[in-house]
Each structure stands twice: as C-alpha cells, then as structure tokens.
Amino acid sequence: MCPRRPSAHHAIRRLEAGRPSRSGPRSGERYCHSVNRRPTLADVAREVGVSAKTVSRVLNGDGPASARTREQVLAAVAKLGFQPNLMARNIRVGGPDTTIGLIIPDLGNPFFGTVASGIEDTVRDRGLTLLMGSSADDPDRERALADKFLARRISILMIVPSVGADHSYLKAHRAAGLPIVFADRPGVGLAADSVVSTNRAGAHDGVTHLIAHGHRRIGFIGDLPTNLYTRRERLAGYRAALQEAGLPYHRTLVTNAHDQHEAAAATSRLLGLADPPTALFAGNNIVALGIIVELARGKRKDIAVVAFDDVPLAEALEPALTVVAQNPEEIGRTAATAALARLDGDRSRARTITVPTRLIVRGSGERPVPALQKA
Amino acid sequence: MCPRRPSAHHAIRRLEAGRPSRSGPRSGERYCHSVNRRPTLADVAREVGVSAKTVSRVLNGDGPASARTREQVLAAVAKLGFQPNLMARNIRVGGPDTTIGLIIPDLGNPFFGTVASGIEDTVRDRGLTLLMGSSADDPDRERALADKFLARRISILMIVPSVGADHSYLKAHRAAGLPIVFADRPGVGLAADSVVSTNRAGAHDGVTHLIAHGHRRIGFIGDLPTNLYTRRERLAGYRAALQEAGLPYHRTLVTNAHDQHEAAAATSRLLGLADPPTALFAGNNIVALGIIVELARGKRKDIAVVAFDDVPLAEALEPALTVVAQNPEEIGRTAATAALARLDGDRSRARTITVPTRLIVRGSGERPVPALQKA
DNA sequence: CTGAAAGCGCTAACAT
DNA sequence: ATGTTAGCGCTTTCAG
Numbered sequence: 001m002c003p004r005r006p007s008a009h010h011a012i013r014r015l016e017a018g019r020p021s022r023s024g025p026r027s028g029e030r031y032c033h034s035v036n037r038r039p040t041l042a043d044v045a046r047e048v049g050v051s052a053k054t055v056s057r058v059l060n061g062d063g064p065a066s067a068r069t070r071e072q073v074l075a076a077v078a079k080l081g082f083q084p085n086l087m088a089r090n091i092r093v094g095g096p097d098t099t100i101g102l103i104i105p106d107l108g109n110p111f112f113g114t115v116a117s118g119i120e121d122t123v124r125d126r127g128l129t130l131l132m133g134s135s136a137d138d139p140d141r142e143r144a145l146a147d148k149f150l151a152r153r154i155s156i157l158m159i160v161p162s163v164g165a166d167h168s169y170l171k172a173h174r175a176a177g178l179p180i181v182f183a184d185r186p187g188v189g190l191a192a193d194s195v196v197s198t199n200r201a202g203a204h205d206g207v208t209h210l211i212a213h214g215h216r217r218i219g220f221i222g223d224l225p226t227n228l229y230t231r232r233e234r235l236a237g238y239r240a241a242l243q244e245a246g247l248p249y250h251r252t253l254v255t256n257a258h259d260q261h262e263a264a265a266a267t268s269r270l271l272g273l274a275d276p277p278t279a280l281f282a283g284n285n286i287v288a289l290g291i292i293v294e295l296a297r298g299k300r301k302d303i304a305v306v307a308f309d310d311v312p313l314a315e316a317l318e319p320a321l322t323v324v325a326q327n328p329e330e331i332g333r334t335a336a337t338a339a340l341a342r343l344d345g346d347r348s349r350a351r352t353i354t355v356p357t358r359l360i361v362r363g364s365g366e367r368p369v370p371a372l373q374k375a
Numbered sequence: 376m377c378p379r380r381p382s383a384h385h386a387i388r389r390l391e392a393g394r395p396s397r398s399g400p401r402s403g404e405r406y407c408h409s410v411n412r413r414p415t416l417a418d419v420a421r422e423v424g425v426s427a428k429t430v431s432r433v434l435n436g437d438g439p440a441s442a443r444t445r446e447q448v449l450a451a452v453a454k455l456g457f458q459p460n461l462m463a464r465n466i467r468v469g470g471p472d473t474t475i476g477l478i479i480p481d482l483g484n485p486f487f488g489t490v491a492s493g494i495e496d497t498v499r500d501r502g503l504t505l506l507m508g509s510s511a512d513d514p515d516r517e518r519a520l521a522d523k524f525l526a527r528r529i530s531i532l533m534i535v536p537s538v539g540a541d542h543s544y545l546k547a548h549r550a551a552g553l554p555i556v557f558a559d560r561p562g563v564g565l566a567a568d569s570v571v572s573t574n575r576a577g578a579h580d581g582v583t584h585l586i587a588h589g590h591r592r593i594g595f596i597g598d599l600p601t602n603l604y605t606r607r608e609r610l611a612g613y614r615a616a617l618q619e620a621g622l623p624y625h626r627t628l629v630t631n632a633h634d635q636h637e638a639a640a641a642t643s644r645l646l647g648l649a650d651p652p653t654a655l656f657a658g659n660n661i662v663a664l665g666i667i668v669e670l671a672r673g674k675r676k677d678i679a680v681v682a683f684d685d686v687p688l689a690e691a692l693e694p695a696l697t698v699v700a701q702n703p704e705e706i707g708r709t710a711a712t713a714a715l716a717r718l719d720g721d722r723s724r725a726r727t728i729t730v731p732t733r734l735i736v737r738g739s740g741e742r743p744v745p746a747l748q749k750a
Numbered sequence: 751c752t753g754a755a756a757g758c759g760c761t762a763a764c765a766t
Numbered sequence: 767a768t769g770t771t772a773g774c775g776c777t778t779t780c781a782g
Contacts, residue, residue, distance in 0.1 A: 051768065110489075131504060755779085
C-alpha cells in the first residue's frame with residue numbers, strides 16, 4: 001500500500017477538515033508517485049541525472065541541448081507522465097496567463113455562445129484559452145467574475161456588460177496594458193474598445209420594411225430592462241423609421257418583455273388594444289420566440305412580424321420569418337482581433353466597431369394590411 | 376513621463392520582438408506603478424510598514440491581526456489597487472487551481488451551452504470557474520485542450536468526448552485523484568463517471584409514438600459519424616421499437632447527416648424513394664432543423680416527424696413538433712454534482728448516470744398515414 | 751499579535 | 767552543452 005499523503009487534489013478537502021498537513025513523508029515511508037505528488041521538473045532531472053534547467057531547456061526549446069540528453073529527457077518525461085506546471089512557469093516569466101477572460105450574460109443563449117465561438121476561433125492559434133463565466137446580467141456578479149479573472153492575470157478581458165454595471169474600476173488595468181474589449185454593448189465609465197451590431201440602423205431597416213408593406217400601426221416589443229443598450233438603440237431605430245415615414249409614435253404600441261413567456265403576454269396585450277397594431281417588431285430573439293408562439297396559438301396569420309436577430313426555424317414558419325440578422329460569430333471575431341491588436345502593442349484611441357446587420361426578407365413582413373381579415 | 380519598463384502584459388510581444396528585457400530600472404529612473412508592474416504583497420507591506428506575511432494574514436483572514444493593522448492594510452490595498460496573484464498563491468499552496476476544465480464539441484450549440492450553464496450553476500458557490508474550449512469533435516483537439524487544462528492544474532475535468540477519442544491517457548490523473556466526468560457520451564478506455572441521456576429509451580418512445588399513430592415506414596436520420604455514441608444508442612432504440620411492433624427494419628430508411636444542410640438533403644432523398652417513409656425520426660436537434668425546413672420547402676405536411684432533442688419554435692410549427700426532449704441543464708448539474716462528490720473524497724466505483732428524456736407530444740407525430748395525400 | 755526565513759515549480763542570468 | 771544561483775509572489779513554518 002501507498003502511504004496516503006494528502007494529494008494535491010485533496011487540498012480543498014483538507015482545508016475543510018482542518019487537518020494539519022505534513023509536508024514530508026513519515027519515517028520509513030516513501031511517496032508513491034501514482035497517488036501522491038505530480039512529478040516536477042526536478043523529478044525528471046533526477047531521473048535522467050541532469051539539472052532542472054537542462055530539462056527546462058529541452059522542453060521549451062530555448063537553449064541548446066545534445067541529441068542524447070534530449071532523448072533521455074523526453075523519455076523520462078513520458079515515463080513519469082510529467083506535465084509542466086503552467087502556473088509556476090507564468091509566475092516566473094512574469095507574463096500574463098495565456099487565458100482570455102470572457103463574461104457573458106447567459107451561457108445557454110446561443111447568441112452569446114456563438115460570440116464565444118468566434119472569439120475562440122480567433123485566439124486559438126495564439127495559444128489562448130477561454131475562461132468563461134455568466135453574469136446573469138447582474139453587475140455584482142459581473143464584477144466578481146472580473147475580479148476573479150484579474151486575480152488570475154488573464155491576458156485579455158472581454159465583457160458583455162450587464163445593465164447598470166460601471167467599469168471605471170478597470171481603468172488601472174487598462175492603463176497597465178491589459179486589453180479590454182466590450183462586446184454586444186459598450187462599457188460604461190471606461191474608454192475601451194467595443195464591438196456592437198448596427199442596432200439602430202438594423203431596427204430602422206426592419207421597421208421600414210414593414211412600413212413599405214403598408215403597415216401604419218407597428219408594435220415594438222423590446223428587452224427588459226428598458227435601459228438596456230440594445231433596447232435603447234433598437235427603439236431609436238424604430239422611432240427614426242416611423243418619423244422618416246411621417247408616422248406618429250404611439251407609446252401604447254411600445255412594450256417590453258424579459259423572457260419568452262412575457263413576450264407572449266405582451267403580444268396578447270398589444271393585440272387586445274382598442275386600435276391594435278397590424279405588425280410587430282421583435283426587439284430580440286427571445287422576444288421573437290414569444291411573439292411567434294403567441295401568434296401561432298391565436299392563429300393570427302394576419303399579423304406581420306419582423307424580428308431583430310435570426311432564429312433557427314425562421315424559414316420553416318408560415319409565413320417564414322423576416323429578420324434583421326445579427327452576426328454573432330463576426331462580433332466575436334472582431335472583438336478578439338481588436339484585443340489581439342492591443343496585446344501586440346496597439347495604443348491607439350479606444351474605438352467602437354460596428355458589425356453590420358442584414359435584413360433577411362422571408363415573408364412575414366409582407367402581409368398586406370388586413371383591412372379585410374375577417375371577410 | 377514614466378520610463379516604459381516593459382509591462383507584464385507585453386511579455387508576449389517581447390518574446391516576438393526578441394528584445395532583451397531588463398529586469399531593473401535604468402539609472403535615474405523609477406518605476407511608475409500605474410503603467411508598469413502590478414502591485415504585490417510586498418508593495419502593500421512596504422506602504423503600511425509591516426511584513427508581507429501580515430498583509431497576507433489580513434487578506435486571507437487566517438492569523439490574528441490588530442484592528443489597526445487590518446485597517447491600514449485594507450486602506451493600502453485599496454489605494455494601490457492590489458489584487459493577489461492567484462497563480463502565485465496556488466503554486467505555494469500546492470493545491471489545484473480553482474477551475475474546472477470543460478471540453479465540448481461546439482460552443483455555439485445551445486445544447487452544450489446549456490450543459491455548461493448547469494455545470495456553472497452547480498459549482499459557482501464552491502468558487503470554481505469554467506475553463507472552456509471546443510474540440511469540434513476532433514480527438515486531437517480534444518487531447519490538446521485536455522493537456523493544456525491539466526498543465527493548469529484544474530480541479531475537475533469534464534469532457535463531452537469526441538468520436539474516436541481514447542481517454543486512457545487520463546488514467547494517471549484519475550488515479551492521482553483528479554475528478555473526471557464525461558457528459559453526454561461515455562469516455563473510452565478510462566473508468567470514470569459519465570452522465571448521459573436515456574438515448575435508447577427516448578428514441579424507442581418517440582418511434583413507438585409514430586407506430587401508435589399508424590406509421591409503418593419510418594425513416595431515421597441520425598448523426599454523422601455513424602459510430603457516434605448517441606447515434607448508436609438512438610438507432611438501437613429505433614430498431615427496438617420496430618421489432619417490438621413486429622415491423623421490419625429497412626436499411627434504406629436509415630441515413631445520416633452532419634449538419635442542417637445535409638439533413639435537408641437526406642430528407643429529400645428518403646422522400647424520393649420508390650417506397651418512401653410516411654414518418655421521419657430526427658436523431659438530433661440539428662437534423663430536426665434540416666428535416667423541418669425541407670418539409671416546409673416541399674409543403675409536405677403529410678409527413679410525420681418526431682425529433683430527438685427539443686428545438687425553440689417546436690410549438691409554433693404547423694403541425695407543432697413532437698419531440699423527445701433532453702434535459703441538458705440537468706445533465707450539467709448531475710455531472711458537476713458527481714465531480715464535486717469526487718473532489719470531496721468519494722472513491723466509489725465509476726458510475727454511469729442517466730438523465731431521463733421526455734416525450735413531448737405536440738402533434739407532428741399524429742398525422743394519419745396519408746394514403747390519400749394527393750386526393 | 752507580528753516578523754524572518756524557507757520554499758512551491760519554474761526560468762533568467764550568469765557561470766562553466 | 768550544461769550547471770548554479772537567484773528569484774517570481776505568495777504562504778508555510780517557526781521565532782519572537
């Protein structure tokens with residue numbers, strides 16, 4: 001039997017148990033490598049009969065090394081199953097950890113997942129790994145995550161800002177050279193790069209499409225909370241389109257929803273108005289789902305719909321859903337590219353980069369005004 | 376002006392530029408904290424006039440400390456913007472990093488995003504953070520990611536195994552006490568916990584539903600590659616249901632697709648057979664999308680469909696889509712719970728835990744056999 | 751209650 | 767081509 005020296009992976013349990021930890025083997029006992037300590041550089045060096053530095057050289061390929069030693073070292077590494085401790089390396093080198101901290105509101109939302117995917121694709125060959133966490137759009141959770149990431153000395157910090165978050169606490173980090181990029185929404189209180197969709201123009205295009213097809217009363221169902229950046233921008237685009245067409249802006253036609261269920265309720269509420277809208281504009285993908293499900297439930301094919309953000313089965317609906325598609329993958333790629341440029345020394349002024357949206361006409365916006373709907 | 380000592384965040388650039396780095400300030404120059412070095416424990420200690428250990432004690436709350444020192448230390452920490460270096464701490468403490476490495480095939484797929492979400496929710500109050508990467512179902516990429524994670528001394532390793540991956544290289548790690556859990560698919564060559572859906576039973580239920588509604592020729596469109604665990608299990612469930620009903624198994628009715636586009640093509644191929652199926656079973660959510668879009672394109676409302684895995688707008692389709700719903704959030708939670716139990720010392724035998732699927736009947740499976748479809 | 755010294759695993763800077 | 771020494775930022779150990 002091996003003496004059970006508390007292994008590294010039991011450190012957490014040890015803390016809880018409050019058991020005093022012994023750092024050396026008890027007399028007459030030897031360590032059993034397979035259960036106890038992970039092998040270190042020194043172990044490999046001892047095995048081969050060289051110095052730790054030589055092993056380091058072979059593994060990192062900096063200094064020279066004879067073919068023979070190299071072989072021996074590699075053999076010992078394989079034999080012992082040695083894997084260099086990256087934390088120890090980083091601490092000595094003094095550089096940042098090769099991770100990129102990413103904070104998004106919701107891991108389960110495919111929009112943000114796709115953003116993350118774009119980031120990963122872009123940074124992979126730089127050897128950076130994603131450290132991810134979800135904020136649930138809570139500024140406190142966002143801050144806690146950021147602090148954790150910063151304590152890890154991440155190379156890059158990317159945030160989809162929560163509503164109400166203030167980012168001035170990051171000033172010193174940015175000044176110290178940490179690349180910080182905000183995605184999907186701009187940061188607050190910090191001059192850092194951000195990458196956002198053309199929300200206002202996109203909403204404008206979508207609403208204009210509805211107007212072009214004869215709609216005069218167009219409902220808007222946006223995100224909650226209402227001061228969310230994307231909601232504000234998209235509402236602005238909605239209003240601009242109305243104004244441009246000389247149409248009045250009715251507060252009663254504007255409402256909001258935080259999830260699919262609320263969006264369905266909001267839909268039903270708008271349609272129940274004395275003078276109901278003939279078309280609906282969905283402020284995001286979740287709202288779109290709610291609207292569509294509610295319309296399907298009520299068999300209301302007479303209501304035109306345009307949604308901000310594409311949804312998976314848009315083309316299979318009847319009518320197929322017209323959308324203002326975002327490009328989350330591109331948002332991720334762009335944000336990552338900007339961050340890497342900063343990492344490479346780009347010291348230019350903070351910029352806001354926009355990623356274009358695209359109106360995809362599929363039919364749901366083209367319904368004629370149903371003056372005769374019940375005929 | 377501050378002398379621009381290469382800051383920590385420029386380490387990467389320095390490597391590339393090959394510029395020799397100087398470790399001390401040049402004569403007559405002083406470091407400018409805001410631009411250069413992050414403050415360390417020693418800096419805080421110096422500021423207050425105490426030893427580093429005292430600062431450490433205050434911050435970690437282990438040893439005793441006078442109220443006065445505590446205040447002074449905290450003030451200095453705030454003033455300098457000190458954040459303890461977690462890598463340095465971990466290296467000294469010898470414990471694992473407080474991260475959980477998670478490898479999934481695709482960050483953009485909401486199924487895996489939701490699994491990740493379930494994991495995060497479960498481990499958050501243990502202070503663990505997610506280190507994530509996508510394998511693209513490539514065993515080599517999976518292995519490379521795992522090695523990177525292991526080099527970081529993660530506390531837990533969770534993998535959605537790629538097809539063809541062998542996990543015996545993890546044996547030593549598991550023996551050393553590293554909790555390893557496979558999610559969605561079991562691992563290969565390693566006795567470790569895994570958490571999977573009741574794939575076979577779920578598929579059986581879905582197909583039985585179709586049979587109960589009179590279908591005798593049921594097409595199966597599954598994942599590619601065909602040896603993917605979930606595809607094998609679901610196909611087995613399909614065959615079992617047929618056999619149970621005394622129906623013959625036709626190889627020609629079984630096909631596969633890797634993405635939505637291929638699934639649409641497969642659908643069209645099956646429907647073009649001399650003796651085409653009257654119902655289709657979709658082996659996963661992506662395939663389901665392809666099938667539905669293709670049927671919509673061809674206006675084929677006469678074809679019944681049941682899909683494995685729920686899709687967002689299932690209830691808004693016409694007919695609404697009947698599915699065998701998985702519970703990805705629960706898969707994540709279960710996997711995380713199992714891993715935490717291991718971390719807490721659970722040394723029992725490796726188990727395979729199943730998360731039940733649920734047949735959600737919405738209508739698409741109930742279509743009568745369309746003997747008169749063209750009438 | 752506080753400090754000095756040693757050391758975690760690794761690599762930079764000089765040896766040789 | 768290789769070894770030695772020192773030290774990254776922190777905590778442990780042992781003395782006050």
